[in-house]
Amino acid sequence: MKALVYLVACTLKNTILETIRKPARLVVTILTIAFIGGLVVLSNVTNKEGTGALELYWLKVILFAFILFLGGISLKTGITSGNTIFSMSDVNLLFVSPLSPRRILIYGIVSMMKTALLSGIFILFQSSTFKTAFGLGFSAVLIVLLCYTLALMMTQLLSLLLYILTNSRLNRKRLVALVAVALCIPLVVVFLVNYSTSGDYKLALSLAAASPALSWFPIAGWASEFALALITGQYGTVVLYLAVSLAFCVLVVVLINLSKVDYYEDVLVASETAFEKQRALKEGNLSSVTDDKKKVRVKKTGITGRGAxxxxxxxxxxxxxxxxxxxxxxxxxxxxxxxxxxxxxxxxxxxxxxxxxxxxxxxxxxxxxxxxxxxxxxxxxxxxxxxxxxxxxxxxxxxxxxxxxxxxxxxxxxxxxxxxxxxxxxxxxxxxxxxxxxxxxxxxxxxxxxxxxxxxxxxxxxxxxxxxxxxxxxxxxxxxxxxxxxxxxxxxxxxxxxxxxxxxxxxxxxxxxxxxxxxxxxxxxxxxxx
Amino acid sequence: MIEVSHLTKKYGKLCANDDISLTVGAGEIGVLLGPNGAGKSTLIKSVCGLLRFKGTVTIAGFENHSVQAKRLLGYVPEFPALYPMLTVTEHLEFIARAYRLENWKEYAEELLARFELDDKRQKLGKELSKGMQQKVSVCCALLPRPTAVILDEPLVGLDPHGIRELKAVLADLRAQGCALLISTHMIDSVEENWDVTYIMNRGRIARTVRRTELDSGRRLEDAYFEVTEGEKSGESEAKE
Incomplete structure (x- = not known):
């Protein structure tokens, strides 16, 4: 474990040093921190929470849709190329080391959370939108960032598990796709029933958002419910959905460990694919970068034009x-x-x-x-x-x-x-x-x-x-x-x-x-x- | 034919090429030899006009960014870069049309046959292996019948047949009066066919070796290690 702690600390130290050494990166980092800091100060001074243009259930619907979108992408990569929480250097150096695979998996999850937090920085810039749309202050923005990180962690882990379970097994892939579609059915039914009885899509949407079909929708439902409960101060609900989310993460990690004693092989393929794509992009080779693996039937051929x-x-x-x-x-x-x-x-x-x-x-x-x-x-x-x-x-x-x-x-x-x-x-x-x-x-x-x-x-x-x-x-x-x-x-x-x-x-x-x-x-x- | 004069290329504070001058005449094969990180690829890309630099580069007397120079230049990059949605034939047609070539089809056929690509005409760029992509890349560079060809590690990734053919093509081009500049760190690959070698180290040309000047019995490899290993031992002596 000491080696992994050293690796995390060393990577963090070198990232900070690199930022200091590169003036352009330093300027961007300072500007970003200053901007976010400015937003926090402004929100404390001016943003007294009040009423916004939209009702709060819209925030739940937007969060749900956003996480569902992220989850959809993760699901797709999980049953196709595979998602990876490891870099190629992890694969080459850690997987061949005598460290415990479980500890390496924990290291991967910690690294992934760091990436998730960084990729969610854009949420911090939405404070004015939160104020005008929902009448919420900066604390709500931070809660949404937390919700985003939690959701991203769940989707990435699920993606890894799905890849391990469905790799080269077409029937299992079909089953996963079928389950994913089936999960959406209760929500669609709730919305349609409410819409057909009221004829008002806004009312139908608000009723669907408040229904258990949305609240208990895996990942997207739990995370959006957690965020909204935290914003509105319903701490019992917060504990419930946080517990469910964490239990899901633990269950997935256990399943990854149980489903195959050696998860290295599956991770290796996905890591290599991701690495090759990155390298090809740097080399200007668009052929390797394209995600499009579908067979293209060449019918018409030829190019016209002259010169430029x-x-x-x-x-x-x-x-x-x-x-x-x-x-x-x-x-x-x-x-x-x-x-x-x-x-x-x-x-x-x-x-x-x-x-x-x-x-x-x-x-x-x-x-x-x-x-x-x-x-x-x-x-x-x-x-x-x-x-x-x-x-x-x-x-x-x-x-x-x-x-x-x-x-x-x-x-x-x-x-x-x-x-x-x-x-x-x-x-x-x-x-x-x-x-x-x-x-x-x-x-x-x-x-x-x-x-x-x-x-x-x-x-x-x-x-x-x-x-x-x-x-x-x-x-x-x-x-x-x-x-x-x-x-x-x-x-x-x-x-x-x-x-x-x-x-x-x-x-x-x-x-x-x-x-x-x-x-x-x-x-x-x-x-x-x- | 290819003339580089006082070329300096910097990435921030890092000097990748430091005041480099070299010449490759018509009917000559010039080789850039050097260890990893010597600055060969940067020099090649600068000569082709893909990077900004200080100094001058001319192709047959034309400044390398000019339309005339581009018309005379063929470039085979280190990593083959093909368009994923174009077939092999369309890559050649694209080059022919963009370069406004006339009567190019026969030569294209010849190149495809020579590199065993004739059964891959309708394959898309994304469907080809790296070796095949490299062969298409070579065909694209040679189709405009350039009089100056610049190749960056051209043999990497090719199968034995491809290597043999490319070596033969290079010998043919040389015989036809073409100037060729080849970058490599594989000495064996160029040992049999070269006229002038520029041994690069740390962004500079450490030594220029002409085949005619090389003492009998000495190989290019000996000259290379004299420069690269010699500099290291010189440095350690100075430190002591």
Missing amino acids: ATLFYKHLRESFRQNRLGLWGPGSIIYVVLTVVLSIIMRNSNGLLLVLTQGLMWAQVFLIGMGRGLKELYMHYIYLIPESSLSKIVWSSFETVFKVIVEAIVVFTIVGIISRSPIMDIFGAFLVYTLFNFLLLGINYASLRWSGGSMNAGLAIVLYMVIVIVTLLPGLVPAIILGSSLPTHLSWLGYFVLAGWELIAGFGYFALSNGILHKCDMSTMQQIER
Whole structure:
């Protein structure tokens, strides 16, 4: 055990030292701590708990849905590639050592909890949302973080157990999938029965949230019930659901130990798979990184275009081969469905079109990196093609722009119909949304061009957000003034002003990114490899 | 043909390549030899224009970032990077179209046959083994008929047939007047076919060895260990 304690302490010490030695990382860490500290102080000074815009059962529903989503992913990895709580260095050094496998498993769980806590930091930034939506202070945010950590621990352990139990056993995998679906049935039935009797989806949702079908739903139900009970001060309930969750963890750990005397083999495969993916990503090999293991039937073949334009036609071929709908991946469908559901829920709210446009624009900030255009920078081909740098990035971005236009046409048509907005407003919102994508691409390329692609990832994200906000302001301010001062039938002018500014600023950023492929290090080579 | 002049590449405070100058002429095979961490891969990537650096690199007199230089350059990376959703044939077609090549199909067929890829034409990038990916990567680099080829550890991952073929291809290219720069730390793989070797250590070229200058009976390996082991023993003597 001494060796494992030493390993944990040593890793922690080296992480701190590395943070101190790397100025960019240090700045990000200090900024994050200062920001969170500021939020705590602010919440103590100003956030006297009161009433929010939403009832508290919504928090339970959101937490439940979020954990269910996390659990779904864990379940999928558990019965496919396997999740792992160990790194490759653990496998190579600890598994061959004379240490007890049980102790090594405890070490793995402790390491995983550390990762869970770190990955949950984003929750700490939600204090203002908690205040406005539910009238809750910072203590509630901390409780949700605790709930998230607890849920993540349960899902990871369950994933590991499922992998061990179902590895190479198709029937067991089917059984697990069947059980997972069956678990959802009581909840769906409760909701549907209440909805059919009351006809009010909000009431049906609140009744379902209060029902045992949700409270006793494994992991997601227990964790969300635990969080809500702690927030509302029902300590008996807190103890009950905490005990259930911990008992579940202990049971899973015991089962991992009992189901196979040697869990090393199963963990080894999952760890190796995860390690290979990480290494391949660093090497720029997208073939190994792709999770898509399904067999692709090659029907149409060939690429058209000449020179830099070939990049665009190549992206089209790849997209249509990856999924039948081409530019419409599963992500696009989820995106559209979620937007439509939100529109229906908020259909009676004022300014639905404006609120959704704003929300979708922020979603784009985070989704922009998913496009093939930016991924192309991780391969050497685009750097070596004998064409001008600007024409290569422009053609390489076309697929992303097309995809956004196609999504936007569908989303804004549906949202426009649901919100019964004037056609000029809908068209204006469509322009703002699509040209924002153009602007974001420009900002991405320009920031790569001027940072040389060698900036710390955390600092880059912070700066990127700041640049996006600062760039938007000169268009946003006149758009808001115009939109709010003009009569309602002319409010579309506000959208057009913002869209016009996005276009101008986008062109500016694209011009600034000229020569990007000569002026930055290839993205995969940021790590020092001599 | 390939001229590197005073190239310096730094990662923060770390100097990966320190004031490197080298030349590989037409019809020559230049070898970059060095232990792990010597700076070979960084130099190769800088020469190909994938990294920023101080100094100048020219290919047939053209600055390495220019369109003219790119047209003349072929690059085989250390780790083969293929597009998961493109077939083997489509990789070649992509290169042919992007480079605006004419009459490329016959040569593509020849390359595929030479590297035993003719039965893998319709295989996707993600379905190929690492060795197969490396072969496709070599074919992509050679398809534009470059006059300067840069290869980073090209034999790693290849099967015996692939190794033999690649060595033969390199000899052919050399005979056709192509300039080749090969980075490796496997001395045996280049022993039979080289003209000039740059032995790198700690980011610098520690010694330049020309085949014609190597005394009879001495091998490249001897020169390599003289430099790398010699520096170590020199250092320990100085410490004492």
